Each structure stands twice: as structure tokens, then as C-alpha cells.
Amino acid sequence: MKKLQFTRREFIGAAAGAGVLAKIGAGQRKKGAGAIDRFALVARHNPVLRKFEPLSPLSVGNGEFAFTCDVTGLQTFPELYENAMPLCTMSQWGWHSKPMPESLKDKEFQWTDYDTFGRRVPYQTGRTGQQELYDYLRENPHRLHLGRIGLKLVKADGTEAEPEDVTGIEQKLDLWTGVIESRFKFEGKDVLVRTAAHPTLDALAVSIESPLVGEGKLAVRFAFPYGSPSMQAADWEQPDKHESKFVARLGERAEIERTLDADSYFMAVEWPAGARLDPEKPHHFVLKSSGAGKYEFVAAFSPNRPLANLPNAAAAFAAAADYRQRFWARGAAVEISETADKRAFELERRIVLSQYLTAINCAGSLPPQETGLTTNSWYGKFHLEMHWWHAAHFALWNRVEMLEKSLDYYNRILPSAREKAKKQGYEGVRWPKMTDASGRDSPSPIGPLLIWQQPHPIFYAELVYLNRPTRATLLKFKQIVEETAAFMASFAHLDERTNRFVLGPPVIPAQENHPARETWNPTFELEYWRWALDKANAWRARLKLKRNAQWDDVVARLAPLPVKDGVYLAHENCPQTFTERNSDHPSMLAAYGVLPGEKVDRETMRRTLQKVMKEWKWDDTWGWDYPMTAMTAARLGEPATAIDALLLDTPKNHYAANGHNYQRPNLPLYLPGNGGLLYAIALMAAGWKDAPNGNAPGFPKDWKVRAEGFDAAIFNRL
Numbered sequence: 001m002k003k004l005q006f007t008r009r010e011f012i013g014a015a016a017g018a019g020v021l022a023k024i025g026a027g028q029r030k031k032g033a034g035a036i037d038r039f040a041l042v043a044r045h046n047p048v049l050r051k052f053e054p055l056s057p058l059s060v061g062n063g064e065f066a067f068t069c070d071v072t073g074l075q076t077f078p079e080l081y082e083n084a085m086p087l088c089t090m091s092q093w094g095w096h097s098k099p100m101p102e103s104l105k106d107k108e109f110q111w112t113d114y115d116t117f118g119r120r121v122p123y124q125t126g127r128t129g130q131q132e133l134y135d136y137l138r139e140n141p142h143r144l145h146l147g148r149i150g151l152k153l154v155k156a157d158g159t160e161a162e163p164e165d166v167t168g169i170e171q172k173l174d175l176w177t178g179v180i181e182s183r184f185k186f187e188g189k190d191v192l193v194r195t196a197a198h199p200t201l202d203a204l205a206v207s208i209e210s211p212l213v214g215e216g217k218l219a220v221r222f223a224f225p226y227g228s229p230s231m232q233a234a235d236w237e238q239p240d241k242h243e244s245k246f247v248a249r250l251g252e253r254a255e256i257e258r259t260l261d262a263d264s265y266f267m268a269v270e271w272p273a274g275a276r277l278d279p280e281k282p283h284h285f286v287l288k289s290s291g292a293g294k295y296e297f298v299a300a301f302s303p304n305r306p307l308a309n310l311p312n313a314a315a316a317f318a319a320a321a322d323y324r325q326r327f328w329a330r331g332a333a334v335e336i337s338e339t340a341d342k343r344a345f346e347l348e349r350r351i352v353l354s355q356y357l358t359a360i361n362c363a364g365s366l367p368p369q370e371t372g373l374t375t376n377s378w379y380g381k382f383h384l385e386m387h388w389w390h391a392a393h394f395a396l397w398n399r400v401e402m403l404e405k406s407l408d409y410y411n412r413i414l415p416s417a418r419e420k421a422k423k424q425g426y427e428g429v430r431w432p433k434m435t436d437a438s439g440r441d442s443p444s445p446i447g448p449l450l451i452w453q454q455p456h457p458i459f460y461a462e463l464v465y466l467n468r469p470t471r472a473t474l475l476k477f478k479q480i481v482e483e484t485a486a487f488m489a490s491f492a493h494l495d496e497r498t499n500r501f502v503l504g505p506p507v508i509p510a511q512e513n514h515p516a517r518e519t520w521n522p523t524f525e526l527e528y529w530r531w532a533l534d535k536a537n538a539w540r541a542r543l544k545l546k547r548n549a550q551w552d553d554v555v556a557r558l559a560p561l562p563v564k565d566g567v568y569l570a571h572e573n574c575p576q577t578f579t580e581r582n583s584d585h586p587s588m589l590a591a592y593g594v595l596p597g598e599k600v601d602r603e604t605m606r607r608t609l610q611k612v613m614k615e616w617k618w619d620d621t622w623g624w625d626y627p628m629t630a631m632t633a634a635r636l637g638e639p640a641t642a643i644d645a646l647l648l649d650t651p652k653n654h655y656a657a658n659g660h661n662y663q664r665p666n667l668p669l670y671l672p673g674n675g676g677l678l679y680a681i682a683l684m685a686a687g688w689k690d691a692p693n694g695n696a697p698g699f700p701k702d703w704k705v706r707a708e709g710f711d712a713a714i715f716n717r718l
Contacts, residue, residue: 045352054084056657061360065202066373073182073193076150085668086232090373095141096227114506124443142229143380152219178324199323203300205316220287229379244283268306271297332397332709353659354674362390363402385453389672395463396682413439428486449508455532466714485536510587521572527591567608583620593632618650623661623673627680634698686710
């Protein structure tokens with residue numbers, strides 16, 4: 001094949017049409033001095049599995065829908081994964097609520113009052129006397145495993161296959177096309193399964209080739225569970241509590257309606273001639289083909305009756321490949337594998353895989369849960385303080401639309417966020433912490449007392465504006481910015497004695513192991529309050545509106561960042577520096593790393609960083625703490641420390657073969673770690689305001705770093 005040559009404009013984006021990108025392949029690179037061979041960069045990190053790896057199943061998805069499979073390319077042996085990383089089929093709309101017990105229907109959750117400078121402010125933190133209601137509100141709604149799709153492999157003796165019957169395994173996720181290719185042998189016969197998610201439909205395309213098809217020993221089973229708030233998002237022991245029935249069944253198509261209590265959805269399946277879908281037992285259906293050795297199908301899920309005509313498998317595979325190639329071609333890229341430091345290849349692997357994983361899990365119409373669309377965490381609900389770590393990086397990697405898609409959510413929940421602020425006696429909107437599509441905050445002894453999610457929407461709006469500096473952008477986010485800032489200004493309390501505005505008590509900082517009633521003026525939150533209120537007034541100035549004097553006053557008289565023994569504290573009332581609570585998030589670092597830290601003293605922060613690196617209990621942290629620390633080190637001109645932080649050898653900083661950031665048994669993946677890594681890498685590669693001149697200022701000088709597709713104008717204002 002003749003090698004194609006592209007201009008920078010053609011390769012990066014606007015003119016890269018489907019017919020062109022479908023032809024980009026190995027050895028075909030855009031031309032130019034030091035340019036990155038993007039296909040080679042991506043392809044060398046394709047995950048390849050040669051055995052069952054319960055903590056590293058592979059997934060396909062599009063941000064709205066995802067499917068996770070075992071080494072057969074489908075969900076054939078889910079029992080191996082149930083207590084590791086469960087195999088789920090998930091969507092943004094797929095939720096279930098168990099019926100509220102009769103004993104709770106007339107009860108209202110009782111909020112707990114906290115003294116706030118002589119005023120009683122209610123928070124939904126208490127469980128005493130209402131544990132059952134507390135649990136119900138936390139667990140419902142929960143995200144739902146829409147349905148298991150697996151192979152039915154029948155041995156010569158008529159029994160079904162066990163995992164040990166599958167041999168010769170070689171499974172590869174082709175990151176460039178988003179297709180999983182799974183090869184294995186069953187009773188000496190070859191099987192090839194190809195799996196992909198359609199880019200715009202909640203649909204899975206599957207192609208199967210094997211002589212076992214014609215022998216009647218290989219079929220496909222569809223099975224549907226009842227809902228569960230568990231990590232598995234499925235309850236297979238309650239067949240009488242839900243219904244699965246055909247609502248259409250004609251020719252090469254069938255539709256199944258699913259009903260679970262007050263919730264319902266549909267699955268449609270289409271296949272070529274020569275196959276048939278039949279019921280096997282309640283909630284189980286089997287698709288059998290009479291073909292000689294190959295058959296394909298597309299299965300689509302929908303909250304309403306599915307599309308009348310689904311694309312065939314070939315069209316779905318082509319659409320998936322075109323979409324994923326566009327993703328890699330249009331976004332930014334960083335290549336570091338030619339660096340002599342042996343850690344560079346592993347870091348590059350994490351960078352590439354993190355782009356794929358956040359794209360399929362964190363780029364949908366809702367903020368993502370911490371395990372995305374892969375499996376359940378915290379009942380499938382999402383944490384708005386984590387939204388930044390999941391998705392802010394998209395705006396730096398020339399993929400701002402992937403962030404912007406989820407930002408409409410904040411407009412949708414404005415009424416409930418406004419009502420919460422009003423109930424607590426504040427102006428504007430108070431954003432929830434742990435929530436779902438409704439925007440209702442879940443009760444918790446910690447979550448409702450956090451405040452660091454409050455400035456996030458202003459940060460997101462600023463990221464969109466830096467990518468798209470138009471009046472339309474300003475108007476789109478005006479209300480969000482205004483009402484967010486209004487809450488922040490009213491939350492800050494003027495201490496008449498010291499003539500300063502203070503944050504809390506009560507408040508729980510990002511480092512959550514501090515009691516709310518004994519905590520005030522957390523370092524990161526203080527700096528974030530300054531930054532966001534100043535940006536909110538800058539937003540008004542862009543719209544030719546008068547600056548808000550109250551916001552300026554809060555910024556001018558906000559309490560200084562707390563310091564003791566020459567280092568920054570987590571908050572002003574810390575009893576010690578790091579001797580007692582040096583676990584969880586070292587969030588004081590974020591004031592000069594995540595943020596530009598205009599009120600930060602660099603040498604004080606340098607001492608803080610050094611103390612954190614030396615004394616922090618890294619085994620008791622979270623995945624985003626490592627990129628957070630790296631960003632602080634980079635801004636301080638300590639790139640070697642930044643690399644050390646990104647690659648610290650701790651249980652919470654492990655990245656599995658599939659690229660997922662493992663945390664603990666009930667949290668086998670943690671996408672804030674992946675998203676945080678990408679934000680840190682962008683900053684380190686492209687620079688920041690007042691960064692030193694030269695290539696990749698956040699990396700050590702002896703590292704060979706090539707970066708392209710980043711917009712310097714954005715980074716110069718971060």
C-alpha cells in the first residue's frame with residue numbers, strides 16, 4: 001500500500017475524514033521534524049493477555065456505554081472475575097432502584113445541625129436512629145449491569161466448558177481501532193472472537209469464527225440479572241423480582257424488554273440469516289447459528305424501544321475503528337520511550353492506556369463514577385470532587401468536547417443545588433458530593449461537609465473558554481459561574497476580630513481525615529477560593545459587566561495559607577504538621593500544582609513537598625495523589641521529583657496490564673488516577689504560566705520528550 005502523507009492540519013484534525021483515517025496504519029506517519037509516529041506510539045502499548053487475568057479484563061466503549069470481557073472476548077466465565085474486577089455491561093442511563101420499604105415511606109431524613117459561627121446549619125450526616133433510611137438513600141439508585149453476553153461452549157460429553165478447557169489464549173486490544181481480538185482453542189478447535197462498541201450507539205458488535213459453530217458446540221448466551229448496589233451491579237439470585245420477555249421476534253431480529261420494579265429498558269439483537277435466538281430459562285436466551293463457521297451479531301441496549309434498524313456487525317466495526325483513529329489523530333500526544341531511564345517506557349504505557357480508559361469511561365453525558373462504566377463503586381454513584389480528576393485533562397489534550405459533554409449536568413441540577421444552599425442559609429448553589437443523575441446528595445458523615453468540589457465548575461468553564469474564547473462560551477456558563485461564586489462568597493465567614501474571611505468550621509478538607517468541627521482554613525481550599533472568585537470576576541469583565549465587589553472583598557481579606565514549622569498545613573487548626581495525620585491526600589500540595597498558587601510561597605511549598613515525599617504514608621493514599629504531587633514538583637522546578645512521584649512503587653500506584661489503577665479489593669480500578677496522570681503529563685510536557693523556557697519543562701533534561709497537539713496559549717494561562 002502506498003504510504004499516505006498528511007499535513008499537520010490534516011492529521012490533527014478538521015480535514016481528517018473517515019475515508020482518510022481508515023487508511024492510517026503501521027509505518028504511516030505525519031511528516032515533520034521530530035514528529036510523532038502516532039500509530040507506533042499507540043500500538044506498542046496494545047494490551048495482550050495470554051491467560052485469565054481477573055484484575056485485567058479488557059473493555060470497549062464510547063463514553064456512554066461500555067462492555068468488559070474475559071479472554072474469550074465476551075463474558076463467558078464471569079465467576080473468575082466476580083471478586084476481582086467483575087465483568088459488566090453498563091451505560092450512563094442504566095440505573096435501578098429497589099422499592100423503598102413500607103417502613104420508610106413516611107420518613108424524612110433528619111439532617112444534623114452544626115454550629116457555624118452561632119448559626120445552626122443542617123447537613124445530612126447523621127445515621128443515629130435512621131440507619132435503614134441512611135442506607136437506602138446511599139444505595140439507591142444504583143448503576144445496573146444491563147446484561148451478560150457470553151459464549152456457550154459445549155464439550156463432547158455434552159457438558160459446558162470450564163475455564164481450564166480454554167487453551168492457547170491470545171487476546172489483544174487494538175487501541176488504534178478499539179477492537180478486542182480474542183484467539184483461543186477449545187477441544188483442539190480454533191476460536192476467533194472480535195468485539196467492539198459502536199461509537200454513537202449503546203451497542204456491541206461481535207464476530208465469531210470457529211468450526212465449532214457449524215458443529216453446534218458454540219453459541220452465544222444472553223443473561224439478565226436483577227439490580228444490585230454491589231460492585232458486581234447484579235443480583236443473579238432473585239429471578240422472581242424482574243422480567244425478561246420478547247416484545248418482537250421476527251427473522252434476523254429480536255427485542256427483549258427488561259422490567260425491574262419501576263425501571264425498564266430494552267435490548268435488541270440483529271444477526272445475519274442462519275441464526276435464531278431462543279429462550280433457555282428465565283432471563284437466559286441463546287443465539288445459535290447453523291452457519292458453517294462464522295456468525296456475527298449486534299446487540300443494542302436502550303431505555304426506550306431500540307432503533308428500528310441497527311447497523312450490521314461489519315458497519316459497526318468500521319465505525320468503531322474510524323472513531324478511535326480520529327481520537328488518536330486529533331488529540332495531543334507525548335512520546336518518551338526513547339529516554340534512557342528504564343522507567344520511561346512504563347510511564348508512556350500508562351499515558352497511552354489512560355487516554356483510552358478515560359475516553360471510554362469518563363467522556364459521557366454524566367460525571368463518571370470512580371470506576372466509570374467498568375464496574376460499580378459507591379453503588380455506581382459519582383463523586384463531584386473527583387470529576388476534575390476524571391475529565392479536566394481532556395481540555396488540555398485537545399479534546400475539550402469530551403469534558404464539555406458532561407458539563408450540561410450542572411445546569412440540569414441547578415434547582416436542587418440552589419435549594420440545598422438556601423436550606424443551609426447560603427446564596428447561590430451548593431454542589432453535591434456523592435450523587436446520581438438527580439443531583440440529590442447522598443448522606444454521609446464526610447461527603448456533605450466537603451467544599452473542594454464547589455469551585456470545580458468555574459475551573460471547567462475556564463478550561464472551555466481557554467479552548468474556545470467566544471461570547472457564546474461566556475454566555476453558556478455565565479449562570480453556573482455566577483451562582484457558584486455566590487455560594488463561595490457567602491460561605492466565607494468574616495471574622496470581625498481578625499478582619500479576615502475564613503472557611504469553616506465545620507468543614508472537611510480534601511484530606512478527609514480531619515474532624516469537621518475542629519477544622520478551618522484548609523490550605524488547598526483557601527487557594528481555590530481565591531482563584532475561583534477571581535476567575536468569576538474575570539468572567540464578568542469579559543462580558544462587560546461590573547466586577548462583583550463582594551467577591552473582590554472576600555479575595556482581598558481571605559485568611560492566609562496556614563504555615564507551621566516552615567511547611568504548609570492541611571488546615572489552620574492542625575495539632576501537628578505531619579506527625580499524626582500524614583495519610584490520605586497530601587492536599588496542601590494542590591495549592592501549587594493543581595492551581596498556579598498566586599499566594600503560595602515557593603520555598604515554603606518546596607519544604608512541604610520534601611517533607612511529604614519523605615514522611616507521607618504512601619500506602620494509605622489514593623491514585624490521584626501521585627500526579628498531584630508531580631505537578632507541585634514540576635512547578636517548583638524539581639522534575640526528577642515529579643517523575644519519582646508519578647512512579648512511586650506503592651500499592652495505590654500500581655497500573656495493571658489493562659492500564660487500570662488498582663486501589664483495593666473492592667476498588668480494583670480508579671480512574672481519577674488515570675485522569676490525574678494525564679493532566680500532570682500535559683502540564684509537564686507543555687508548560688505553565690512562568691514555566692522555564694525549553695522543551696517539556698516539567699521533565700528532567702536528560703529525558704527525550706516529544707509532545708505535539710497541545711495549545712501553548714492554554715498552558716500559559718494555567
